[in-house]
Amino acid sequence: MKQKTVDSQVNNYKTTLNYKTKILNLALNVFKFKNMDPYIDMSKVNYTLLIDGSVAFFYDEVANRLLAMPYTNVGSLDYYGRPQAIRPLPYFGTYNRTLYADKKEFVIMYDNEAHLPLYPLLIESSKRLALIKRTIDINISQQSTNRYWKTTEENKLSLEKVLQQIDSKVDAIITYDDLDLNEVGGFVAVAPFVADKLNEAKKEEWSELLEVIGITSNIVNKKERVITDEVFTSMGGTIASRYNRFESRRKAVELINKYFNQNIEVEFYDGLPTTIKNPDEFLGSEEVVKNEENIQVESNE
Numbered sequence: 246m247k248q249k250t251v252d253s254q255v256n257n258y259k260t261t262l263n264y265k266t267k268i269l270n271l272a273l274n275v276f277k278f279k280n281m282d283p284y285i286d287m288s289k290v291n292y293t294l295l296i297d298g299s300v301a302f303f304y305d306e307v308a309n310r311l312l313a314m315p316y317t318n319v320g321s322l323d324y325y326g327r328p329q330a331i332r333p334l335p336y337f338g339t340y341n342r343t344l345y346a347d348k349k350e351f352v353i354m355y356d357n358e359a360h361l362p363l364y365p366l367l368i369e370s371s372k373r374l375a376l377i378k379r380t381i382d383i384n385i386s387q388q389s390t391n392r393y394w395k396t397t398e399e400n401k402l403s404l405e406k407v408l409q410q411i412d413s414k415v416d417a418i419i420t421y422d423d424l425d426l427n428e429v430g431g432f433v434a435v436a437p438f439v440a441d442k443l444n445e446a447k448k449e450e451w452s453e454l455l456e457v458i459g460i461t462s463n464i465v466n467k468k469e470r471v472i473t474d475e476v477f478t479s480m481g482g483t484i485a486s487r488y489n490r491f492e493s494r495r496k497a498v499e500l501i502n503k504y505f506n507q508n509i510e511v512e513f514y515d516g517l518p519t520t521i522k523n524p525d526e527f528l529g530s531e532e533v534v535k536n537e538e539n540i541q542v543e544s545n546e
Contacts, residue, residue: 260375264370264374268367268371272295273291274514275459276512277512277513280507301315316332316351333351354497358489385440387436456483456486457486458490
C-alpha cells in the first residue's frame with residue numbers, strides 16, 4: 246500500500262511538472278524581438294519577465310553594448326510608484342553600478358500593464374490541469390475494477406478455475422459436479438464514467454490559460470455552426486490579453502530606442518491583430534463561411 250501511495254505521488258508530481266513545462270514554453274515564446282543585441286539572452290529576459298514581472302534595460306559604456314538584467318530598487322519611488330534609482334542584478338557574477346531615471350540611464354520593461362508577474366497564475370493553472378488529468382486517469386482505471394466473488398473454502402479452487410476460463414474467453418466452461426453455484430456470489434463495483442466531462446473541464450481550463458497568455462484557443466474552432474458574435478466575443482479576451490502584454494513591451498522598446506539609439510522592434514509571433522474584421526486570418530487555417538445568422542468554422546484538425 247505504501248509503494249502504491251508513493252507511485253501515486255510521483256505520478257501527480259510528474260503530471261504537474263509536465264503541464265508547468267508546457268505552459269512556460271508557451272508563455273515564454275509568444276513575442277519576437279527584432280534587431281535586439283544578440284549578446285542579450287532573451288530566454289533569460291523572458292523568464293525574468295514572467296517570474297519577477299519586470300526587467301531593466303540599460304547601456305553599458307565599458308562593454309559598449311545594451312544589457313538587460315533583473316534589478317533591485319535602491320532609491321525612492323515617484324508619484325506613480327516607478328523606481329528612480331536601481332542596481333542591476335546580473336545572472337552570474339557581480340555588477341556594481343547604480344542607474345538613475347532622471348539621467349535616463351535605464352528603462353524598465355514590464356511583462357504586462359498590471360506590472361505583476363504572470364508566473365503564480367501559470368503555476369496555479371498547471372496544478373488545476375494536472376488535478377483534472379490525474380482524476381481522469383483514476384476514473385479510467387476504475388472502469389476495470391476487479392470483480393468480487395464470495396464462496397465457501399471448499400469451492401474456492403473450483404471457482405478460480407472457472408474464472409480463469411472466463412477470462413480466457415472459453416466458449417464452453419466445464420466444471421465439477423460438486424461445485425454448488427448456490428454457494429457462489431459476486432458483484433462488480435465500477436465507478437461511473439466521468440472522464441469525458443472531466444476532459445471538457447480540462448479544455449475549458451486550458452482555454453482560459455491560453456487566453457491569459459494571449460494565444461488563440463482552439464476550443465471554439467470546431468466543426469459546428471456558431472453565431473458570428475460568439476466567435477468575435479471569444480476573440481475579445483485573447484486580443485485584450487495580447488494588448489496587455491504587448492503594450493508594456495512596445496512602450497519599453499520605444500524608450501530603449503530613444504535613450505540608447507537602438508532600432509529594436511517587438512511583435513507577437515503570429516502578428517498582433519488590432520481588429521477582428523478578418524476572423525479567418527485571426528483563427529489561422531480556418532475557413533469561415535458567413536451568412537445572415539451564423540458562420541461555419543471548420544478546423545483542419
